[in-house]
Amino acid sequence: MGAEVVIEGLSKSFGKHTIWRDVTLTLPPGEISVMLGPSGTGKSVFLKSMIGLLKPDRGKCVINGVDIVRCSERKLYEIRKLFGVLKKSETEIRRIVLEKLDMTGLSGAEKKLPGEISGGMRKRAGLARALVLDPEIILVDEPDSGLDPVRTTYISQLFIDVNAQIDATFLIVTHNINLARTVPDNLGMLYRKELVMFGPREVLLTSEEPAVKQFLNGRMDGPIGMSEEKDSATLAAERAMFEAGHHAGGVEDVVGVPPQMQPTPGLPERQGARRRKDRVMRILHTLPEAARESIIASLSPEERRHYGVHSAGLVGAQHGVLPAGDVATIPEASRTQPIEFGTDDVTRGHTPYE
Numbered sequence: 001m002g003a004e005v006v007i008e009g010l011s012k013s014f015g016k017h018t019i020w021r022d023v024t025l026t027l028p029p030g031e032i033s034v035m036l037g038p039s040g041t042g043k044s045v046f047l048k049s050m051i052g053l054l055k056p057d058r059g060k061c062v063i064n065g066v067d068i069v070r071c072s073e074r075k076l077y078e079i080r081k082l083f084g085v086l087k088k089s090e091t092e093i094r095r096i097v098l099e100k101l102d103m104t105g106l107s108g109a110e111k112k113l114p115g116e117i118s119g120g121m122r123k124r125a126g127l128a129r130a131l132v133l134d135p136e137i138i139l140v141d142e143p144d145s146g147l148d149p150v151r152t153t154y155i156s157q158l159f160i161d162v163n164a165q166i167d168a169t170f171l172i173v174t175h176n177i178n179l180a181r182t183v184p185d186n187l188g189m190l191y192r193k194e195l196v197m198f199g200p201r202e203v204l205l206t207s208e209e210p211a212v213k214q215f216l217n218g219r220m221d222g223p224i225g226m227s228e229e230k231d232s233a234t235l236a237a238e239r240a241m242f243e244a245g246h247h248a249g250g251v252e253d254v255v256g257v258p259p260q261m262q263p264t265p266g267l268p269e270r271q272g273a274r275r276r277k278d279r280v281m282r283i284l285h286t287l288p289e290a291a292r293e294s295i296i297a298s299l300s301p302e303e304r305r306h307y308g309v310h311s312a313g314l315v316g317a318q319h320g321v322l323p324a325g326d327v328a329t330i331p332e333a334s335r336t337q338p339i340e341f342g343t344d345d346v347t348r349g350h351t352p353y354e
């Protein structure tokens with residue numbers, strides 16, 4: 001099982017420039033988490049801080065019991081060893097590389113020259129390289145950059161498949177709405193120098209928070225502007241323009257929680273997804289109502305019995321805009337079929353991916 005990462009009150013500034021402050025979240029072991037946020041909100045700085053490449057000013061980042069913000073260089077090195085960074089013999093490395101190339105769908109590509117491989121293959125090769133070290137944590141910075149939507153979906157499937165096979169903890173930073181909506185177990189967003197939210201994906205996907213809603217729909221209408229934030233005068237002027245009928249961009253309001261991508265048939269079930277279900281059901285009563293309803297609606301009849309959710313608990317429940325009567329059948333039908341969906345940098349421990 002992947003390592004748990006516990007982040008508490010983490011703050012980072014460069015000189016007088018605060019990047020983000022008081023970030024608190026836990027990456028549950030073996031689960032996939034995605035961090036959203038407008039450009040320049042410090043997502044890459046966050047990933048670099050998590051692996052000790054940058055030093056936060058305050059707070060903790062505890063991995064396998066060691067706070068990497070405060071520990072000695074020596075301890076940091078030990079943590080990296082715990083994470084499987086070991087010297088391996090050349091034949092062993094070759095065997096592992098071939099095995100990982102196979103895992104990432106690249107077998108037969110080992111003899112290709114760098115100029116002969118496509119963007120998608122380069123990302124796969126980078127992931128294969130990161131996997132050589134048998135990571136417990138995999139950090140991914142903007143996997144969709146430079147890839148078309150279909151290739152991005154294939155890379156997304158690869159993350160799900162790799163997670164199913166090695167149960168590593170993933171944190172993926174992205175702007176890609178499809179990926180954010182269909183890949184992660186947990187979703188968070190950095191905005192205005194703070195972690196706006198972090199939690200089970202259903203929480204952000206059903207959130208009414210204007211910045212979160214705007215980001216997930218990719219529209220101009222909302223508090224996020226061309227530079228990070230709009231002032232109130234701009235916001236009001238734009239609001240009037242959109243109300244008068246100007247297209248705010250984006251396809252349409254995307255609402256509700258789509259089914260999560262599943263491992264390719266034939267691969268093992270994701271242990272992280274199974275643990276997450278137990279975890280989410282334990283904290284269900286602490287979640288906002290819309291998230292709670294969406295989670296309950298996604299349970300199978302067996303799961304409902306297992307978790308002691310009675311149909312009475314569903315009275316008045318809504319899944320997106322569906323009437324209550326459809327709640328039990330719609331998610332049921334869609335959860336059995338995996339949907340067809342999708343690395344500037346994958347970093348593992350301290351090793352940059354590209």
Ligand SMILES: Nc1ncnc2c1ncn2[C@@H]1O[C@H](COP(=O)(O)OP(=O)(O)O)[C@@H](O)[C@H]1O
Nearest residue numbers: 014017019037038039040041042043044045046
């Ligand atoms: N090493 C650094 N020194 C000073 N400022 C930096 C450094 N790295 C990043 N920044 C600043 O931190 C902010 C956040 O950057 P970044 O993490 O790259 O944003 P994102 O990945 O969310 O687009 C930017 O304003 C950037 O200029």
Ligand SMILES: [Mg+2]
Nearest residue numbers: 043044045141
């Ligand atoms: Mg970045």
